Amino acid sequence: QVQLVESGGGLVQAGGSLRLSCAASGRTFSSYAMGWFRRAPGNEREFVAAISWSGSSTYYADSVKGRFTISRDNAKNTVYLQMNSLKPEDTTVYYCAAGLVYSGSYYPAPSHYDYWGQGTQVTVSS
Numbered sequence: 001q002v003q004l005v006e007s008g009g010g011l012v013q014a015g016g017s018l019r020l021s022c023a024a025s026g027r028t029f030s031s032y033a034m035g036w037f038r039r040a041p042g043n044e045r046e047f048v049a050a051i052s053w054s055g056s057s058t059y060y061a062d063s064v065k066g067r068f069t070i071s072r073d074n075a076k077n078t079v080y081l082q083m084n085s086l087k088p089e090d091t092t093v094y095y096c097a098a099g100l101v102y103s104g105s106y107y108p109a110p111s112h113y114d115y116w117g118q119g120t121q122v123t124v125s126s
Helices: none
Strands: 004-007 010-013 018-024 033-040 044-051 058-060 068-073 078-081 092-099 120-126
Touching: 004 092, 018 033, 018 120, 033 068, 033 078, 044 068, 044 078, 058 068, 058 078, 078 092
Parallel strands: 010 120
Antiparallel strands: 004 018, 018 078, 033 044, 033 092, 044 058, 068 078, 092 120
């Protein structure tokens, strides 16, 4: 069992930055790939970024590539999402997720993640 708690959301002007954190409970955190998703229209979960269990591989949606950076600290049981050059269209709820994902093609799929946080709101004003 893994419990996830996101933090770091808030209100920022366009072009600004935010750093989201996701703290995980449980001793098996380092076994899990971690992903960040965000709420899309229709309440769908849109893939943002993911990182392998070791941190050696990262994956990004085209819409955030070059602006967002995912990282993890397995000693602290925490995954981060550094968001730079934020745009109004980045406004929504962001979720972190944990899953036993090992194949590159599976990282963007919400169905491959077993545990989810409650979400944190990011609002980017124009």
